[in-house]
Amino acid sequence: MESKPTTRELIDACRADHHDSERAELAAExxxxxxxxxxDPALNIALQRSEQFxxxxxxxxxxxxxxxxxxxxxxxGCEAALVTPASTIISADEPVxxxxxxxxxxxxxxxxxxxxxxxxxxxxxxxxxxVPQKTITNEELASMAxxxxxxxxPAAKWMSPASAPAQFPVDRAITVRPSKWSQLxxxxxxxxxxxxxxxRALLFVLSTNQPNxxxxxxxxxxxxxxxxxxxxxxxxxxxxxLVVVEDGQRIEHFVKPPRLT
Numbered sequence: 725m726e727s728k729p730t731t732r733e734l735i736d737a738c739r740a741d742h743h744d745s746e747r748a749e750l751a752a753e754x755x756x757x758x759x760x761x762x763x764d765p766a767l768n769i770a771l772q773r774s775e776q777f778x779x780x781x782x783x784x785x786x787x788x789x790x791x792x793x794x795x796x797x798x799x800x801g802c803e804a805a806l807v808t809p810a811s812t813i814i815s816a817d818e819p820v821x822x823x824x825x826x827x828x829x830x831x832x833x834x835x836x837x838x839x840x841x842x843x844x845x846x847x848x849x850x851x852x853x854x855v856p857q858k859t860i861t862n863e864e865l866a867s868m869a870x871x872x873x874x875x876x877x878p879a880a881k882w883m884s885p886a887s888a889p890a891q892f893p894v895d896r897a898i899t900v901r902p903s904k905w906s907q908l909x910x911x912x913x914x915x916x917x918x919x920x921x922x923x924r925a926l927l928f929v930l931s932t933n934q935p936n937x938x939x940x941x942x943x944x945x946x947x948x949x950x951x952x953x954x955x956x957x958x959x960x961x962x963x964x965x966l967v968v969v970e971d972g973q974r975i976e977h978f979v980k981p982p983r984l985t
Contacts, residue, residue: 731760731767740775742910765887772910779910811943860936860963862956866946869965871955872928876914880906888913893928895964897941897957902927917978923969925978930963938963942982943975955979 729737734757738744740813745758746842882904888894892913894902902915917925936958938944943955943966955975956965968975 731757735767735771735774738771740776740778745771762881763887765883768907769889769891775910811846814818816866817839858934860932862937862944862946865936865938865956865963865965866948866954868930869928869956869967870906870948870952872965873926873952873967874906874911876906876916876926880908880914882916888915891931893962894927894929895928895941895957895959895962897964898927898966899980900925901979917966923971923973925968925973927965927978928965928967929963932963933959933961936963941979943979950952 734754738754744750745754745761747754751758761771770912779883811886853981874964883906885902885905888902888905894915900917900919902917905913905915907913908928912928912930915927915929917927919925938956938958940959941957943957943964946956946965948954951970952967953970953975954965954967956963958964966975966978
């Protein structure tokens with residue numbers, strides 16, 4: 725009898741940034757995982773960590789250029805290792821000896837397996853950090869926040885603030901208690917700070933070690949149009965972007981005044 729895949733196996737099967745658990749064509753396979761993700765916030769964190777691991781591997785493979793001719797040299801090395809050195813050959817009439825019990829196919833498989841394991845280990849230790857990361861500019865962050873604002877409408881999967889993951893904390897500068905939250909992607913969540921009867925106010929929390937041009941609180945104004953105001957700041961590896969609809973309200977209505985020194 726064929727056993728059903730475990731939750732851990734279903735998480736490992738999901739591709740980073742593809743939202744596989746929500747794809748209709750994969751519903752037959754991943755529907756159990758989708759139901760568990762809705763009911764268990766801790767499972768969402770496990771999925772995020774799994775996808776982040778996959779991104780580290782992908783970043784290592786995409787960003788680190790391979791030396792020219794590496795594949796050819798590896799195959800040539802395999803061929804050479806299979807042939808006994810010339811000093812062991814008795815005469816030119818005798819056949820070339822091969823190392824006992826080690827076929828070419830098996831040796832190539834062993835080399836490939838060792839190389840794959842090396843990539844996985846290096847990825848687990850963050851080889852992507854060895855590659856210089858591109859700095860997020862204020863303009864790029866404003867564009868990202870504008871996209872997040874559009875995604876954070878009524879169709880978003882809003883949840884109770886009590887279930888928000890600890891790795892995406894509401895910053896201590898925020899003075900309004902969020903009414904709900906939603907996961908936008910593996911590295912970004914949004915908190916709804918909208919007051920009753922007021923215009924929309926959303927706090928986006930981005931967990932990333934990618935360098936940026938922001939400073940700590942007080943916030944930096946981001947370039948934006950369309951009746952919105954954006955203020956951004958960072959705390960360690962977390963970037964906060966507060967977006968409010970400027971219709972009788974301002975960013976200052978949602979944050980503590982900066983402490984005077």
